[in-house]
Amino acid sequence: xxxxxxxxxxxxxxxxxxxxxxxxxxxxxxxxxxxxxxxxxxxxxxxxxxxxxxxxxxxxxxxxxxxxxxxxxxxxxxxxxxxxxxxxxxxxxxxxxxxxxxxxxxxxxxxxxxxxxxxxxxxxxxxxxxxxxxxxxxxxxxxxxxxxxxxxxxxxxxxxxxxxxxxxxxxxxxxxxxxxxxxxxxxxxxxxxxxxxxxxxxxxxxxxxxxxxxxxxxxxxxxxxxxxxxxxxxxxxxxxxxxxxxxxxxxxxxxxxxxxxxxxxxxxxxxxxxxxxxxxxxxxxxxxxxxxxxxxxxxxxxxxxxxxxxxxxxxxxxxxxxxxxxxxxxxxxxxxxxxxxxxxxxxxxxxxxxxxxxxxxxxxxxxxxxxxxxxx
Amino acid sequence: xxxxxxxxxxxxxxxxxxxxxxxxxxxxxxxxxxxxxxxxxxxxxxxxxxxxxxxxxxxxxxxxxxxxxxxxxxxxxxxxxxxxxxxxxxxxxxxxxxxxxxxxxxxxxxxxxxxxxxxxxxxxxxxxxxxxxxxxxxxxxxxxxxxxxxxxxxxxxxxxxxxxxxxxxxxxxxxxxxxxxxxxxxxxxxxxxxxxxxxxxxxxxxxxxxxxxxxxxxxxxxxxxxxxxxxxxxxxxxxxxxxxxxxxxxxxxxxxxxxxxxxxxxxxxxxxxxxxxxxxxxxxxxxxxxxxxx
Numbered sequence: 001x002x003x004x005x006x007x008x009x010x011x012x013x014x015x016x017x018x019x020x021x022x023x024x025x026x027x028x029x030x031x032x033x034x035x036x037x038x039x040x041x042x043x044x045x046x047x048x049x050x051x052x053x054x055x056x057x058x059x060x061x062x063x064x065x066x067x068x069x070x071x072x073x074x075x076x077x078x079x080x081x082x083x084x085x086x087x088x089x090x091x092x093x094x095x096x097x098x099x100x101x102x103x104x105x106x107x108x109x110x111x112x113x114x115x116x117x118x119x120x121x122x123x124x125x126x127x128x129x130x131x132x133x134x135x136x137x138x139x140x141x142x143x144x145x146x147x148x149x150x151x152x153x154x155x156x157x158x159x160x161x162x163x164x165x166x167x168x169x170x171x172x173x174x175x176x177x178x179x180x181x182x183x184x185x186x187x188x189x190x191x192x193x194x195x196x197x198x199x200x201x202x203x204x205x206x207x208x209x210x211x212x213x214x215x216x217x218x219x220x221x222x223x224x225x226x227x228x229x230x231x232x233x234x235x236x237x238x239x240x241x242x243x244x245x246x247x248x249x250x251x252x253x254x255x256x257x258x259x260x261x262x263x264x265x266x267x268x269x270x271x272x273x274x275x276x277x278x279x280x281x282x283x284x285x286x287x288x289x290x291x292x293x294x295x296x297x298x299x300x301x302x303x304x305x306x307x308x309x310x311x312x313x314x315x316x317x318x319x320x321x322x323x324x325x326x327x328x329x330x331x332x333x334x335x336x337x338x339x340x341x342x343x344x345x346x347x348x349x350x351x352x353x354x355x356x357x358x359x360x361x362x363x364x365x366x367x368x369x370x371x372x373x374x375x376x
Numbered sequence: 377x378x379x380x381x382x383x384x385x386x387x388x389x390x391x392x393x394x395x396x397x398x399x400x401x402x403x404x405x406x407x408x409x410x411x412x413x414x415x416x417x418x419x420x421x422x423x424x425x426x427x428x429x430x431x432x433x434x435x436x437x438x439x440x441x442x443x444x445x446x447x448x449x450x451x452x453x454x455x456x457x458x459x460x461x462x463x464x465x466x467x468x469x470x471x472x473x474x475x476x477x478x479x480x481x482x483x484x485x486x487x488x489x490x491x492x493x494x495x496x497x498x499x500x501x502x503x504x505x506x507x508x509x510x511x512x513x514x515x516x517x518x519x520x521x522x523x524x525x526x527x528x529x530x531x532x533x534x535x536x537x538x539x540x541x542x543x544x545x546x547x548x549x550x551x552x553x554x555x556x557x558x559x560x561x562x563x564x565x566x567x568x569x570x571x572x573x574x575x576x577x578x579x580x581x582x583x584x585x586x587x588x589x590x591x592x593x594x595x596x597x598x599x600x601x602x603x604x605x606x607x608x609x610x611x612x613x614x615x616x617x618x619x620x621x622x623x624x625x626x627x628x629x630x631x632x633x634x635x636x637x638x639x640x641x642x643x644x645x646x647x648x649x650x651x652x653x654x655x656x657x658x659x660x661x662x663x664x665x666x667x668x669x670x
Contacts, residue, residue: 015468022646031502049619050619086470106482106560108559108560108588108589108590108591108626109589109590109591109594111392111485111486111489111561111562112489112490113486125630141485142490143409143486143487143490143552144490146489148579167634177483180481180482180483182559184484189479193584207481207482207483208625209455209479209480209481209482209625210481210482210483210484212455212456213456237620237621237622238477239617247535248535248625249533249534249535249536249538249623249626250533250535250557250586250622250625250627251531251533251535251536251537251557251584251586251612251625252533252535252536252539253532253622254533254586254587254612254613254615254616254622255402255536255612255626255653256652257613257614257615257616258612258613258614258615258636258652259653260615261614261615262652262653264424267615270616270622270623271621276564279623291564300466303535303538303539305517305521305534305535306403306516306518313525313611333418337539337542338518338542339518339520360484362655363653363655364652371504374670375598
């Protein structure tokens with residue numbers, strides 16, 4: 001789970017990392033009140049989980065409460081790369097004397113933790129890595145001993161940061177380790193004219209797998225199909241196309257989306273119902289997909305491995321019974337392959353459900369689903 | 377021949393008395409696996425009857441190894457206990473530990489990797505395990521969809537592994553290894569490529585990748601330098617949107633990195649033929665082996 005900047009900064013605050021004073025607002029009026037409380041020039045920052053906010057006009061300076069209200073009105077509702085700013089962070093304007101970069105992340109290739117620190121912060125780190133890779137200090141972090149005061153001092157020294165930054169680096173590691181984060185990134189980490197080290201921005205990704213050992217802010221409930229799917233324990237991602245896709249196994253579903261695209265249609269979603277593919281899970285999955293008004297045809301792609309295809313076919317038949325009339329609204333193309341595929345296919349054809357069509361290959365099934373979605 | 381797992385492997389199952397553990401132990405036994413022990417803390421001294429054989433349960437991995445000579449552990453314990461379970465297998469000097477559990481925190485995966493370094497090979501977590509058809513199965517890969525043969529397979533995805541094993545069932549496999557779709561895993565594509573290259577029982581290799589990270593790009597570089605056997609590949613996730621996790625925790629395109637296109641290009645640049653679909657990948661393997669479709 002990616003955190004918003006304001007949530008990351010709340011986390012930083014709890015771990016003793018200096019951040020500018022400020023609070024989050026959902027209306028221009030709230031922004032005005034926060035600015036008045038702060039009694040200083042402020043910055044109004046769009047809260048979206050994407051980069052490039054500054055360039056998109058989502059970060060604006062305001063001299064006082066009236067200006068803050070005005071700027072918040074401008075930023076709230078702004079679409080930044082498809083992310084709508086529903087909140088703004090209003091915080092005291094803080095002038096950097098120097099800008100640094102500091103991050104702890106998971107190094108997938110090495111299977112370990114990595115620190116990345118640079119004295120040249122403020123710009124995109126990918127850009128810095130491309131133009132001046134020597135300016136970034138990388139240090140693998142021992143997962144058991146972590147970052148102690150000595151390691152933090154070494155990191156600061158190697159990267160050319162003032163020693164005052166070392167305790168902040170050490171605390172950023174504490175966020176990484178104690179909160180089970182996959183990424184803790186501060187860009188820029190600044191030194192003020194008063195020699196204070198402050199996290200001016202914050203990007204934190206928490207490991208969803210570790211949620212069982214933390215109390216975390218609840219994810220937003222918007223009533224979307226994705227939320228409804230999550231409530232049913234389904235792994236669903238909404239996409240932009242018109243062919244609904246259900247399959248068993250993440251890799252097979254990703255592959256199915258690609259094959260649908262190859263057949264000239266756009267997939268409407270990713271939905272993995274897992275290995276078992278029971279009737280209830282199949283019914284839940286079909287229900288979510290058919291609730292998407294953009295879906296014009298459905299492709300069910302199941303490989304019978306541990307669960308043989310006859311069980312899967314019975315699951316589909318029962319699922320369609322459970323759905324009743326709701327299951328009749330759009331054509332459903334089924335491809336069954338693997339263990340007992342022939343028995344499974346016969347069960348489906350014997351059921352003679354009016355909207356179900358069977359194709360024995362993945363490619364052929366994708367082509368038919370694409371044609372049906374196009375209205376052919 | 378095979379890699380990592382043969383008919384002589386002696387398998388113990390950590391979490392064998394749980395629902396998943398006992399279900400899949402029965403399947404492993406049916407596939408011919410020498411399952412010699414189960415381990416569940418506090419339940420030592422019992423045994424579980426699987427019909428054809430009763431498997432003794434031990435309270436610790438060390439006891440199970442001492443009594444049975446087990447040299448492979450398959451881990452089915454819940455995520456919160458997985459790190460401790462693997463540490464126990466490592467302390468007991470079990471050479472191969474297959475972690476099926478899905479949902480292990482990345483921090484724990486990193487720690488178990490560090491604990492195992494140089495002592496125990498870890499496969500997974502969040503993987504279907506591995507199978508050397510006709511010999512032994514350590515995990516949850518269905519044994520009856522394929523046959524033994526001379527193709528090696530390494531994959532991040534379970535069902536795509538099954539799909540390819542099924543499409544090439546007439547040719548058969550030496551070993552199929554599901555390495556798992558988590559961001560941090562114990563055994564990589566490269567580890568398996570190296571073993572398959574050295575295995576006299578393997579003639580050609582299928583490699584299945586998916587979006588996220590740069591394991592496939594690294595594997596491509598490794599193939600160029602070290603692999604002389606034919607390799608065909610498949611990569612899933614060309615249509616995955618940026619920044620969204622697609623089922624597997626590690627399957628995510630971040631910015632411009634981890635895309636399927638980049639992986640395909642890296643593999644093709646070193647002469648690996650990459651199928652557009654699983655079926656086409658199977659056809660490419662047939663043509664690499666000079667074998668017509670069944």
